[in-house]
Amino acid sequence: MPRYVVGNWKMHTLRDEAVSLAEGVARGIRDLDPAEVVVGVAPPFPFLEAVGRAIAGSAVLLVAQDLHPEAQGAFTGAVSGPMLASLGVERVLVGHSERRSLFGEDDACVAAKLRGALAAGLDPILCVGERLAEREAGRQEAVVAAQLDAAFADLDPAARARLLVAYEPVWAIGTGVTATPEQAGAMHAFIRSHLGPAAPPILYGGSVKPKNASDLAATPGIDGFLVGGASLDADSFLAIVEGCRAAPRSE
Numbered sequence: 001m002p003r004y005v006v007g008n009w010k011m012h013t014l015r016d017e018a019v020s021l022a023e024g025v026a027r028g029i030r031d032l033d034p035a036e037v038v039v040g041v042a043p044p045f046p047f048l049e050a051v052g053r054a055i056a057g058s059a060v061l062l063v064a065q066d067l068h069p070e071a072q073g074a075f076t077g078a079v080s081g082p083m084l085a086s087l088g089v090e091r092v093l094v095g096h097s098e099r100r101s102l103f104g105e106d107d108a109c110v111a112a113k114l115r116g117a118l119a120a121g122l123d124p125i126l127c128v129g130e131r132l133a134e135r136e137a138g139r140q141e142a143v144v145a146a147q148l149d150a151a152f153a154d155l156d157p158a159a160r161a162r163l164l165v166a167y168e169p170v171w172a173i174g175t176g177v178t179a180t181p182e183q184a185g186a187m188h189a190f191i192r193s194h195l196g197p198a199a200p201p202i203l204y205g206g207s208v209k210p211k212n213a214s215d216l217a218a219t220p221g222i223d224g225f226l227v228g229g230a231s232l233d234a235d236s237f238l239a240i241v242e243g244c245r246a247a248p249r250s251e
Helices: 015-028 045-055 081-086 097-102 107-119 132-136 140-152 181-195 210-217 234-246
Strands: 003-008 037-042 061-064 091-094 123-128 164-167 202-204 224-227
Touching: 003 061, 003 234, 015 037, 015 045, 015 234, 037 234, 045 061, 081 107, 091 107, 107 123, 107 140, 123 140, 132 140, 140 181, 164 181, 181 202, 181 210, 210 224, 210 234, 224 234
Parallel strands: 003 037, 003 224, 037 061, 061 091, 091 123, 123 164, 164 202, 202 224
Antiparallel strands: none
């Protein structure tokens, strides 16, 4: 099974910057075997088409940062799954912690978006994770379990097989604080146990950088990364990809 490294550019870059960044990533993985590491980039909505052209012919996947659960309708400012698919998007983030905390998305909303993505032919990257207060209260497993249960409810095996799960402890996103390999590994083991033998690949997200990528990637149960700030520089992002590729596998 390959590892995965996906760069989430959030609300950063202008058009020319996005294109240049995408071209740099595409050049940098030219000789990378996608059977080892699958690489994706998630630019802002306005630049999806331009970035898609920049990575055309490469192994880089085009990923969207969000979607509306409905396929169409009177939802001013929203972007649907079929719209994203028409631009060549292959995967989409669902339930990122910033969507949950800043935009008020609850588990029911996330589950609806996940099903909207699947219906549009997009493969979701489901984001789950606890806040600092929840971890300090010892509730991290209960919080993550509830998020998983809401998202996976009634999904058939074929749909489950299309997902990636990204564990992103909220207290480690954009803070410079990274979960230790032991903390991340423990949660990944819990997620895999909770989802059972057919659990999808599980990525780690939360202040991933070139200096910690190898240690995290070598941790049992971590199948790759969802990268934030460090994905905005091609060299930094590619160093994380290489750290992920080169890390010994611990199954």
